[in-house]
Amino acid sequence: MPKRYIPHTQEEINEMLALTGVKSTDELFSELPVEKRCTRLNLNNGLSEVDVMRKMKEWAQRNADLEDYSVFLGGGIYKHLIPQSIQPLVERGEFLTAYTPYQAEVSQGSLQMFYEFQTMVCEITGMDVANASMYDGGTAAAEAMLMSCHVKNKNHYLVAQSIHPEYLKIIETYSKGPSIEIETVQYDRETGMIDLDDLKQKIKENTAGFLVGYTNFFGIIEDIQSIREVTKDILLTVSCNPMTLGVLKAPGEYNVDIVTGEAQPFGGSLYLGGMTLGMFATKKEYMRKMPGRIIGKTTDMDGNTGYVMVLQTREQHIRRDKATSNICSNHAHNALVATIYLSLLGKNGLKEAATRSLKKAHFLAERIDRMDRFDLAFTGPFFNEFTVKSQQDPKYIRDEMLKEKIMGPLPVIEVTGDEAHENLSLIAVTEANRMEEISFFASRMEELL
Amino acid sequence: MRRDDKLIFEKGAEGRIGYTFPDETIPNYPIDEMIPMNQIRDHSPQLPNCSEVEVVRHFTNLSRLNHSIDSGFYPLGSCTMKYNPKINESAATISGLVNLHPYQPESTIQGALELMYFLQQSLAEISGMDEVTLQPAAGAHGELTGILLIRAYHEDRGDTKRRVVIVPDSAHGTNPATAAMCGYDVKQVASNENGRVNINALKEMLNEETAAIMLTNPNTLGLFEDDILEIQKMAHDNGTLLYYDGANMNAIMGKIRPGDMGFDVLHYNLHKTFSTPHGMGGPGSGAVGVKAKLVPYLPVPQVRKAEEHYYLDYGVPKTIGKVKGFYGNFNVLIRAATYILTMGADGIKAASEMAVLNANYLRKQFVERLAVPFGNQCMHEFVADGSALKKYGLKTLDFAKALLDYGIHPPTIYFPLIVHEAMMIEPTETESKETLDQFVQVVDKILEEAKSNPERLKNAPYTTPVRRLNELKANKDLDVRYKK
Numbered sequence: 046m047p048k049r050y051i052p053h054t055q056e057e058i059n060e061m062l063a064l065t066g067v068k069s070t071d072e073l074f075s076e077l078p079v080e081k082r083c084t085r086l087n088l089n090n091g092l093s094e095v096d097v098m099r100k101m102k103e104w105a106q107r108n109a110d111l112e113d114y115s116v117f118l119g120g121g122i123y124k125h126l127i128p129q130s131i132q133p134l135v136e137r138g139e140f141l142t143a144y145t146p147y148q149a150e151v152s153q154g155s156l157q158m159f160y161e162f163q164t165m166v167c168e169i170t171g172m173d174v175a176n177a178s179m180y181d182g183g184t185a186a187a188e189a190m191l192m193s194c195h196v197k198n199k200n201h202y203l204v205a206q207s208i209h210p211e212y213l214k215i216i217e218t219y220s221k222g223p224s225i226e227i228e229t230v231q232y233d234r235e236t237g238m239i240d241l242d243d244l245k246q247k248i249k250e251n252t253a254g255f256l257v258g259y260t261n262f263f264g265i266i267e268d269i270q271s272i273r274e275v276t277k278d279i280l281l282t283v284s285c286n287p288m289t290l291g292v293l294k295a296p297g298e299y300n301v302d303i304v305t306g307e308a309q310p311f312g313g314s315l316y317l318g319g320m321t322l323g324m325f326a327t328k329k330e331y332m333r334k335m336p337g338r339i340i341g342k343t344t345d346m347d348g349n350t351g352y353v354m355v356l357q358t359r360e361q362h363i364r365r366d367k368a369t370s371n372i373c374s375n376h377a378h379n380a381l382v383a384t385i386y387l388s389l390l391g392k393n394g395l396k397e398a399a400t401r402s403l404k405k406a407h408f409l410a411e412r413i414d415r416m417d418r419f420d421l422a423f424t425g426p427f428f429n430e431f432t433v434k435s436q437q438d439p440k441y442i443r444d445e446m447l448k449e450k451i452m453g454p455l456p457v458i459e460v461t462g463d464e465a466h467e468n469l470s471l472i473a474v475t476e477a478n479r480m481e482e483i484s485f486f487a488s489r490m491e492e493l494l
Numbered sequence: 495m496r497r498d499d500k501l502i503f504e505k506g507a508e509g510r511i512g513y514t515f516p517d518e519t520i521p522n523y524p525i526d527e528m529i530p531m532n533q534i535r536d537h538s539p540q541l542p543n544c545s546e547v548e549v550v551r552h553f554t555n556l557s558r559l560n561h562s563i564d565s566g567f568y569p570l571g572s573c574t575m576k577y578n579p580k581i582n583e584s585a586a587t588i589s590g591l592v593n594l595h596p597y598q599p600e601s602t603i604q605g606a607l608e609l610m611y612f613l614q615q616s617l618a619e620i621s622g623m624d625e626v627t628l629q630p631a632a633g634a635h636g637e638l639t640g641i642l643l644i645r646a647y648h649e650d651r652g653d654t655k656r657r658v659v660i661v662p663d664s665a666h667g668t669n670p671a672t673a674a675m676c677g678y679d680v681k682q683v684a685s686n687e688n689g690r691v692n693i694n695a696l697k698e699m700l701n702e703e704t705a706a707i708m709l710t711n712p713n714t715l716g717l718f719e720d721d722i723l724e725i726q727k728m729a730h731d732n733g734t735l736l737y738y739d740g741a742n743m744n745a746i747m748g749k750i751r752p753g754d755m756g757f758d759v760l761h762y763n764l765h766k767t768f769s770t771p772h773g774m775g776g777p778g779s780g781a782v783g784v785k786a787k788l789v790p791y792l793p794v795p796q797v798r799k800a801e802e803h804y805y806l807d808y809g810v811p812k813t814i815g816k817v818k819g820f821y822g823n824f825n826v827l828i829r830a831a832t833y834i835l836t837m838g839a840d841g842i843k844a845a846s847e848m849a850v851l852n853a854n855y856l857r858k859q860f861v862e863r864l865a866v867p868f869g870n871q872c873m874h875e876f877v878a879d880g881s882a883l884k885k886y887g888l889k890t891l892d893f894a895k896a897l898l899d900y901g902i903h904p905p906t907i908y909f910p911l912i913v914h915e916a917m918m919i920e921p922t923e924t925e926s927k928e929t930l931d932q933f934v935q936v937v938d939k940i941l942e943e944a945k946s947n948p949e950r951l952k953n954a955p956y957t958t959p960v961r962r963l964n965e966l967k968a969n970k971d972l973d974v975r976y977k978k
Contacts, residue, residue, distance in 0.1 A: 050577055050769075051841075051848050052926040061855040061927060065871075070847045073854055073871060074749050076718040081754045083843075086747075087619050091838030094581055100835055101828070105590025107605030112593045120597050121819060128513045130546050132587075138564025139557035142578050145775035147570075147906075150898055150958040151561035153497075155774040158556055161502050164975040168539035174974050180631035180777070183819040191675075214816040218793075221642060221814070222677035266533060292525065294535050307819075317606055318596030319824025320777075332972070338775070343968035346953065350499050351960035353968045361634065361671035362909070366680040371671035374632035374765070378773030381553075388502050388549045389512030392541040397515055400525070407528050408521045426529055447599070455597050480518050 109452070111315060115482040117446075117453030119430045119473025120262070120460055121182065121209050122318045123310045125288065125398065126477045128389045131312050135382055145338075145374070149353045150345075155377070156352035159340040162384045169290050169387075169395075170304040171297020172326035176337035178380040179323025179372065182307025183212040186256055186284045187219035188325065188336045188370055189303045190227075193254030193280040195369070196334050200225045201251045205239055207232040207261035208284060210461045216256070230255065237265040237423030237432070245275050254280035254303075259296060260289060262461075264430030264471065265423055269299040286310060287324060289428045291399030303327045310475075312386030313379060322379040333359060336370030401476035402429035405483055409474050412487040419490065422469050430473040432457065439470040442493060449489055497559070497959050502552050503976050506544035513546070540978065559959040560774075561903050567929050569856075571875045571906040571918025572666065572714060574744045574766035576849075581836065582769065582829035591828055596820040600805050607804035610797045610821065613781075613831045620842065621740075621760055622753025623783030628822040629793045633741060635817060636761025636780025637672035637708075639793060642814045643759055643784060644706045644735045645676055646791040650812055653733065656705035662691050664715060664910040666741060669708045678705060685912055689715045689868030693724060700732045710739040711755070712746070712873035714910040714918070716853065726756030735759065743767040744922065745850060745874035748843025752783075759784045768830040779826040793817050848923035849874040852930060856921055859934050863941060867913055874922075878905075880915035886948040890915040893940060895962065898955035900936045 053061075058070070067073060074082075092100065116124045135141070139154060146152030146159075159177040166175035179185040190202050202220065204213055206229040213229070220227050231243045239257060248255075255276050259267050266289075273281055282303040283296040288310040290296075296304045308322040327335055333356060341355035361368040390398060406429040413419045413433055422432040435442060439456035446453065457469035474483065525534055544552070561568070568575035585591070594603055614626040630636040641659065648656045659673035660681050670680040683699055686692040690713070707729055711719045719725065729736050738752040738760035744767045746752075752760045764770050765778035772778070784792065794813045795806035806821070837845065850873055857876040860866055865879045880890035894904035894917065906918040921930060944951055955961060 050579060050837075051844055051923050053848055053851070057927045058851065061851055065851070065854045065858050067854070067871070070851055073847075073850045073873075076720045077746070077750045078720075078723055078755075081723070082750050083748055083754070086839040086842065088616055088839040088842065089835060091841040092835050094836075097581060097832060097835045098584065101585040101588055101591070101609075101832060104605035104609045105588045107608065108590045108594055109598060109602035110590040110593050111595060111598075112589045116595065118595045118597055122596055124593075124595070126513075126515070128546075130512070130550055134550060134553045134557075136583060137554070137557045138578075139560040139562045141583075141771040141773055142563035143560045143774045144568070144570060144573055144575060144772045144903075148561070148894070148898065148904055149963050150895070150955050150960055151903065152559075152774075153959050154556040154559035157499075157501070157559070158553070158774075160974070160976070164501075164503065165539070165541060167975045168541060178776070180635060181819050183816070184631070184635075209819075211816055211819045215818065218642065218815040218817055221645065222675050224677060266529065268530075268533075270532070290535070290539070292535055293529065294533050295539070314592045314825075315595050316592055317594040317603065317824040318820030319822055319827065321819060321823075332974075339974055341968040342973040343964045345960040345963050347961055349497075349960055351963045353963045353965050355965075355968050355972060355974065360667075362667040364671070365667050366670035366674040368667070368671040368674070371634040371638060371668050371675050372632070373634045373668050374772075374776040374778040376631070376777045377775035378771070379777060381774065384502075385549060385553055388542045388544055388552070389546060390541070391506075391511050391543045392538040393509075393543070394511050394513050394515075395541060396538060401515065401520060403525070403528060404520050404523050407523055426533070428529075443599070447602075452595060452598060452602075460597065476515065479516065480520065 111452055114450050114452045115478065115486060117451065117472050117474065117486060118455055120455050120471055121307060122315060123473055123475055124315060124477050125310050125475050127312055130389065131382055131385050134385055135378065140381055141378065146354065149351065153351060156340050158381055158384055160342060160352050162380045163340060165384060165387050166324050166326050169287050170326045171295025172304050173329040174332045175326035176335055176339050178375040178377060179325050179337055180376055181321035181323045182284060182305065183215040185305035185323035185325045186212045187216045189256060189282040189305050190216050191219060192334050192336065193282065194225050196280060196331060197253040199251045199253040201249055202227055202253050203230050203247055203255040205230050205257040205261060207263060208256065208258045209262045212284065236425040237263045238267055238425040239272060241271060241275055248279060252279050254282060256282040256284060259283045259285045260428050263423060263432045264427040265425040266293065266428055269296060269301065273299050273301065288399055291395040292403055308383050311383035313382055320379060322376050322383055334369060337372050337375060398476045402474060405478055406431060406474035409483050409487060413490055416491050429475055430471060433470045433472060434468050435470060437493060442470060445493055446489060451486055498555055501976050502542045502544065505548050505552060506542055508543050510543045510545050512544050512549045566901045567925060567933060568903040569905050569919045569921045570903055571920040572741055574920060574922055576769055576922035577924035578769050578771040579833065582832045585832040586825055586828045604804055607797050609831050610827060611799055611804055613827055614797060616834045617762060617781055618783055620747055621783045622751030623760065624786045625789050625792065626781055626783045627792050627796060628781050628827055629818050630780035630782055631818050631823055632776060632778045633761060633763040633780045634668040634672060636782045637668055638675060639782045639817050640737055640759040640761050641672055641676040641706065643788045643791045646812060646814050647788055648705055655702050658703045659705055660699055660707045662709065662713065664713050664912050665708060665710065666714065666739060669739060689717045690719050690721065691725065693721050697728060700728060700734060704732060704734045706735045706737050708737040708739060710742050712742050715868055715877050716872040716875040717869050718873055722755050741766060742874060745846055747846040749846055753785065759788055764826055764830040769833045770826045770829040777823045777826055779823045845923045852921040852923060852925060856919060856930055863937060875918060875920035877910065877913050877916050877918045879913050880917055883944055886944045888944055888948050888951055890917050892951045892954065896940045896951050896954040897936065899957045902933060902936060
C-alpha cells in the first residue's frame with residue numbers, strides 16, 4: 046500500500062486497535078453482510094511515482110497536443126492566450142485544497158475572491174447580482190430555464206434553435222423533472238439571426254421565458270434590443286461568450302433578466318472541454334430565486350471587514366426539497382482562474398483580447414469569402430467565429446488541414462446532426478492565432494482541391 | 495502582520511496592466527464596420543488596473559487567509575478531506591492532456607479516451623456496477639443524473655404512477671433537493687433508535703408510487719445500514735430502485751460493493767474518495783455507475799472500446815440526453831485516474847481500512863469526553879453530540895470556533911439534523927496517529943477551558959484573519975458586489 050499517503054506503522058495500528066478495543070481492522074467491518082463481502086478488486090497493482098507518470102505520458106502521447114497546432118476550432122471552447130502568472134498562483138495548496146467556505150473565519154481568501162469574481166461578472170454582463178459560479182455554460186442555461194419557470198410559475202419555455210446544440214440537449218434533460226415543455230425558435234436562414242416573427246408567434250399564455258445565444262452557435266451577434274422588444278412579458282435570458290463583452294454592449298444594457306455564459310475563455314485551458322466555468326447573473330429583484338452560492342460583505346465582531354455566504358436559505362443544505370437548485374459543489378477553482386485572468390488583463394486587456402480576436406476573425410473571413418469555393422453562410426454580424434459554406438465536404442477540409450498541423454474548422458453537422466448543415470464549417474479565431482498562422486490557414490483553404 | 499483587506503479593485507492605477515500581448519500588425523478595421531454601431535459597448539466594465547506583481551501579491555496574500563488540507567488537519571465530516579497528492583497535479587498539467595479540444599477528431603484523442611475508459615472500468619469494478627458515466631460535474635449533479643435515469647427506466651416500462659422518492663431523515667440535503675428537481679415528491683423515512691433506517695416505517699411507506707429509495711451507506715452518522723439486504727429485497731419486490739449516495743464510499747472500498755449490496759445506481763464524488771482537490775468548492779466530479787438495466791438510458795456520449803480503438807458512443811438507444819457539455823470535468827478525471835494507478839487494488843482497500851480505524855480511534859476518545867449517540871463503533875466517520883457543553887452555557891458552534899485557534903478545521907456541525915448539537919468527524923486515512931492524538935489534546939484543552947472560562951470560548955476564535963462574522967447583517971444589508 047502507498048505508505049506515503051497512509052502513514053500508519055504496524056506498531057501504531059496495534060496501539061490504535063488496542064485503544065479502540067478491537068482485535069483487528071476486520072472487526073471494524075463486522076457489520077458488513079458476510080455473503081456480500083468483496084474478494085480482491087480486479088484492479089491494477091499500485092504503481093510507483095515514475096511508473097504512474099510514465100503511464101500518464103503514454104496516454105498524453107497518443108493525443109494530438111494542440112500546443113503544437115494552429116487551432117481554429119471553437120464551438121463553445123476556445124484557445125486564448127493564458128498569462129503565465131496564473132498557474133503558479135492557482136496551484137497554491139491554500140486555494141487548491143480548501144473546501145467550500147463554511148467556516149468563514151478561515152476562508153476569507155476564498156470568500157473575498159468570490160466577491161471579486163461576482164463583481165467582475167456583474168461589471169462585464171451589466172447585471173446587478175451574480176453567483177459564485179455554476180458548472181458550465183450549458184448547465185447555467187438550464188438553471189436559467191428552471192428559474193424563469195419558477196419566477197413566472199409557468200411551464201412552457203422557448204429556446205433559440207441557434208443556441209449551442211449541447212446546451213439545448215442539457216436544457217431538455219433538465220426540463221424532464223418539472224415537466225416543462227421546451228420549444229425551439231427558428232433562425233433566419235439568410236442572416237443566421239433569430240426569426241422575430243417565429244418568436245412572437247410562439248410566445249403563449251404559459252410561456253415563462255426565452256433563451257438566446259449572444260453570440261449564437263454560428264458565431265452570429267443577435268439583435269438583443271429587438272428580441273427584448275418582443276419578449277416584454279416573459280423572462281429573457283442571454284447565454285453569452287463573455288470574452289465578446291470586451292467589445293459588445295453588455296446584455297444588462299438591454300434590460301435582459303438573466304445572463305448566463307461559459308467563461309472558459311477567461312484563462313481556462315482546453316482540457317477536452319472539461320475545465321468549464323458557468324456564469325450566472327440576474328437582476329436584484331430575482332436574487333432570492335437565483336441558484337448557487339452567493340457571497341456577501343459584512344463585518345466581524347471587532348468591526349473588521351469580512352465575507353460570508355449569504356441567502357443560504359435558498360440552498361439545498363437548509364431548504365432540502367424546497368431549494369432553488371440542488372447545486373452544492375460549483376466550479377470555484379475555475380472561478381479563481383478567471384478572477385486572476387481578469388485582474389491581470391484589466392479593462393484595457395479584456396478589450397484588447399476581444400478586439401484582436403474580432404479583427405483577426407474578420408480578416409480571415411474576408412479572405413475566405415473572396416475564394417470561389419467558399420462563402421459566408423450567413424449575412425448577420427459575427428464576432429470571432431463564423432460559419433462558412435463550401436462545395437467540399439467539411440470533414441474533408443478538416444482532415445486536409447490536419448495534415449498541416451491545423452486543428453479546425455469544425456464540420457457543423459458533427460455537432461448539430463442537422464442534414465441542412467452538411468456543407469457548413471465553423472471557424473474560430475482568437476488573439477492567440479498569430480497573423481502568419483491566419484494567412485497560412487487562408488492559403489491552405491484556397492489550395493484545397 | 496496586519497491583514498491587507500483591500501479588494502483588487504482598490505489597488506493599481508489607471509493605465510496599468512498585468513499582461514503583454516504579442517507585438518504584431520493586425521489589420522486595423524474600424525469596429526463599427528464589423529459590428530452594428532448600436533451594439534458596441536460604450537463604457538468598459540470596471541475591472542482592475544494592476545501590474546503582474548500587484549496581482550501576484552494580492553492573490554498570494556488572499557490564499558494565506560485560507561485553511562486547507564495542505565496547511566492542517568481538516569476532519570470535516572462527509573467531505574473526505576484526505577490529502578490531495580501532488581503527483582495528481584503533475585499529471586493534470588501534462589501538455590498532451592491539457593491542450594485537447596473537445597471537438598478534435600477521435601483519432602487524435604485516443605490516449606484521453608483510453609484514460610477515461612480506464613477510469614470508467616475501474617470505478618465500475620470498485621462499485622460493482624456494470625457501467626459508469628463520467629459526465630456529471632459534482633455529487634449533486636451525479637444525483638440528478640442518477641434519479642433521471644431511474645425516472646427514464648420507470649417511464650420506459652410504462653410505470654408512470656411512481657412519483658415518490660424516499661430519503662432517510664439523516665440524508666444529505668442534496669438528496670431531497672435532487673429528487674424534487676427531478677419532479678418527485680419527497681418522503682422522509684425516520685431513523686430508528688440505532689441510527690439506521692427504520693425498516694418497519696419504510697415497509698409501510700413503500701407502495702406502487704415509490705420510484706426510488708436514496709440511501710447513503712454507511713449513512714451520515716457513519717453507521718453501516720446493516721439491514722441493507724432486507725431493504726434491497728423490499729425495494730425490488732416493490733419495483734422500486736435503490737440509489738446509493740457515494741459520499742461515504744471511502745468507508746467501504748475493497749470491503750463491499752454497492753452493486754453487490756443490491757444498489758441499482760450510485761454516484762461517486764471523485765473529489766472526496768479519489769483524492770482530487772476540492773478547490774474551495776469545486777470543480778469535482780460526480781461519476782455515476784449503473785446496473786445493466788439502466789445502461790440504455792445513460793447520458794451521451796459513453797466512452798467505448800472497439801477492437802483496438804476507443805470512441806465516443808452517441809448511440810445510447812434511450813438516453814436521457816446530456817447533463818453537461820462535452821465529456822465531464824476532464825481535469826478532475828485525470829487526477830482520479832492518477833490516484834487509482836498509484837493506489838491499486840490493495841492501496842484502495844487499505845485506504846478504507848485505515849480511514850475506518852482512524853475514525854474509530856477518535857470515536858472512542860469522543861465517547862469518553864463528550865457523547866456519541868448511536869452504536870458501539872463506526873465506519874469512516876462518526877457524529878458526536880455537543881449537548882454536554884450546555885451546562886457551561888456553550889454550544890457545538892463555540893467548540894467548533896475554538897478549534898480554529900489551534901489551527902484545526904472544525905468538523906461538520908449541526909448535521910445530520912437528527913443529532914441536536916451534532917459534530918460530524920471524518921479524519922480520513924491520510925492522517926497520522928500523532929495528528930489524531932494532537933487533536934484529542936486540543937479537545938481536552940477546549941473542554942477544560944469550557945469549564946474554567948466559558949465566556950472566553952463564546953467569543954472564539956481570536957487568532958484567525960477575522961473573528962466571528964455578522965451573518966445577520968450580511969443577509970440584511972445585502973452587499974454582494976463592489977461598487978466604486
